Amino acid sequence: MVKQQVEREHSPSMEDYLEAIAMLRDANKAVRVSQISRRLKVRMPSVTSALERLSEKGLVVHERYRYVELTPEGEIVAEGVVHRHEALSCFFTEALDIDRETAEEDACKIEHVISPLSLERMIKFIEFIQACPLEEPNFPKRYKYYLEHGKLPEECLARGLEKEERRK
Amino acid sequence: MVKQQVEREHSPSMEDYLEAIAMLRDANKAVRVSQISRRLKVRMPSVTSALERLSEKGLVVHERYRYVELTPEGEIVAEGVVHRHEALSCFFTEALDIDRETAEEDACKIEHVISPLSLERMIKFIEFIQACPLEEPNFPKRYKYYLEHGKLPEECLARGLEKEERRK
DNA sequence: AAAATTTGTTAGCCTTGCCTAACAATTATA
DNA sequence: TATAATTGTTAGGCAAGGCTAACAAATTTT
Structure with a gap:
């Protein structure tokens, strides 16, 4: 809790819209209100009003009844998300x-x-x-072993113990 | 982003209030509107109205002008947060x-x-x-080394290579 | 081309969660 | 104990972000 110093530039909701627009466009789908609506699982009027807010912020371009586009600035924000x-x-x-x-x-x-x-x-x-793939069992394997068995693999513990021994 | 199937029980804001109440109480401070207000950096009327909403959900008990307490259910939620x-x-x-x-x-x-x-x-x-503390350099150390130098420590790479060699 | 369907918009409503201003209760201080 | 200071509440406002119902434009089908 305790508020962050710097307020986020854009709300989660706005970021979701920008992200959805970018991804629909990248999927070579026409970016239309209905598409965004389906993707974000909100009703179309919610999309229309969100697009209005995004237009005011200069992040999208949207003519009534037409496709939606990101402005260069909207592009940058979407890319970040x-x-x-x-x-x-x-x-x-x-x-x-x-x-x-x-x-x-x-x-x-x-x-x-x-x-x-x-x-x-x-x-x-x-x-x-x-960068660790050479070790055996390597990092992801050891982690998965730990997830399944609740402990490190034998050989791993053994190696550790060897070192302990040597130190004495 | 695609909505989650199950809606969260309580909003982030409500969770913040419950968490703050639990933590103030654990710090043996009187849990008062002013304390919560200071901690969450919101104004007192915001706290009052939040407490009202939390009361309705049966998560806190709050008599006008008095201390705030968690109900058993509020306790459970707060504990989770x-x-x-x-x-x-x-x-x-x-x-x-x-x-x-x-x-x-x-x-x-x-x-x-x-x-x-x-x-x-x-x-x-x-x-x-x-659970990995026996290996040297151990996990956190190797990770920190990687953060600072952008690569694994020499001895670590060497050990990997040895094994590669042996395999041939 | 007319009708039907789909898509999009507008209007208007609702909740959350914050705020300020004004007032009221409580507590501390003179 | 009377006054001052602090604390808390109420009233009312506002923005975000969702919704439905009704209508309008665009597109597809007949």
């Missing part, structure tokens, strides 16, 4: 071994509130475990 | 090596949206790295 989303969902699946669906759901929520630092660290973390 | 908060802030500091302040801020936001599964995995993850 998508990037956070992808990093988070990757972290959840790769680092924490969470199923894709849950990972996506959590990413959708957390992308709106996570700090740049924490996000950066999650990305570094993924890099880190990907 | 505090638990999520602590697990998250621990994960950020211990696993990702993030400074306490940022960790707290992020925990405050994410505690309201994270799924039970992801939370559980973060907890397991902390257990996992704490």
Whole structure:
């Protein structure tokens, strides 16, 4: 709790709309009110009014009854959201071994509130475990073993103990 | 982002109030409107009206001009929030090596949206790295080295290569 | 091209959750 | 104990962001 110093530029809701628009466009779908509505599971009038608010902020262009487009600035914001989303969902699946669906759901929520630092660290973390593939059992394997058995694999403990012994 | 199937029981705001009440009480401070107001950085009338909403849901007891208390049910909800908060802030500091302040801020936001599964995995993850202390350089050290130098420590790579060699 | 369907908008309502201003109760102080 | 200071409440406002109902434009079908 305790409020953050700097208020976020855009609300979670606005970020969701921008993200949805960017992703529909990237999927080569016409970006229409109905598409956004379906994707975000809100009714069309909610989309219309959201687009109005986004227009006022200069983030989208939308003529009545026509397609929706991002402005260059909207593009930048959307890109940021998508990037956070992808990093988070990757972290959840790769680092924490969470199923894709849950990972996506959590990413959708957390992308709106996570700090740049924490996000950066999650990305570094993924890099880190990907840089460890030579060790056997490597990081993800050991972690999965721990998830399943509640302890580290034998050989891993053994290796640790060896070192302990040697130290004496 | 695609809505979650199950709507959260209580809003982030309500959870913040419950958490604040529990923590003030645990700090042996009188739980008064003014205290909550200070802690959450909202004005007193906002607290009064929030308490009214919480009363209606049977989560707090609050007589006009008097102290605030949690009901048994409010207690359970508050406990859940505090638990999520602590697990998250621990994960950020211990696993990702993030400074306490940022960790707290992020925990405050994410505690309201994270799924039970992801939370559980973060907890397991902390257990996992704490179960690795025998290896040298151990997990947190290697991770910190990676953060600072952008690569794994020499000896770590060397060990990996040895194994590669042996395999040939 | 007329009719039917789909899509989009407008108007208007509702809840949440914050705010300020004004007032009331409580507590502390002279 | 009377007054001052603090604390809390009430009343009322406002923005965000959702909704439905009714209507209008666009598109598709006949």
